[in-house]
Amino acid sequence: MSLPPVTALAQPRRPELTQQGRLEQIRALTEPLAAVFRQEAAQADRTEQLSDVGVRAIKASGYAALTVPARLGGFGASLHEFAVAQETLGQADASLALVAAMNAHLLGSAGEAGSWPEDVYAELAQAAVTRGALSNSLASEPDLG
Numbered sequence: 001m002s003l004p005p006v007t008a009l010a011q012p013r014r015p016e017l018t019q020q021g022r023l024e025q026i027r028a029l030t031e032p033l034a035a036v037f038r039q040e041a042a043q044a045d046r047t048e049q050l051s052d053v054g055v056r057a058i059k060a061s062g063y064a065a066l067t068v069p070a071r072l073g074g075f076g077a078s079l080h081e082f083a084v085a086q087e088t089l090g091q092a093d094a095s096l097a098l099v100a101a102m103n104a105h106l107l108g109s110a111g112e113a114g115s116w117p118e119d120v121y122a123e124l125a126q127a128a129v130t131r132g133a134l135s136n137s138l139a140s141e142p143d144l145g
Contacts, residue, residue, distance in 0.1 A: 034089055034091065036057040041093040050099065058096065064133060067105075073129040
């Protein structure tokens with residue numbers, strides 16, 4: 001099973017790119033990634049396990065940096081761009097798309113809101129940009145048990 005090549009997606013926003021050009025870059029990332037997801041989906045469904053190949057493909061592809069702000073080396077995807085990317089991945093394998101979405105939501109919302117200490121956020125963002133690190137968050141409500 002071959003992984004998609006690491007793309008140029010996780011690079012600072014280029015002002016000369018039109019919205020159409022940015023969407024083309026996103027398609028160039030998500031279509032090969034979705035192909036890997038589709039190849040792995042049946043086996044993942046049978047075993048009720050996430051595909052290790054699919055997770056490695058997310059990390060290797062640059063997708064982890066999709067919503068990291070351009071100032072930190074990510075693509076700085078807008079909500080619309082993120083939705084386009086997720087639609088493609090979700091049609092191929094909803095479970096793997098959810099893994100990718102959790103990371104993108106965490107990094108995108110924290111980057112936009114500035115709700116984390118800048119040095120902590122920058123370290124997490126750089127891990128996504130340079131290593132494809134995937135992150136998520138955990139919340140608990142006391143009344144839920």
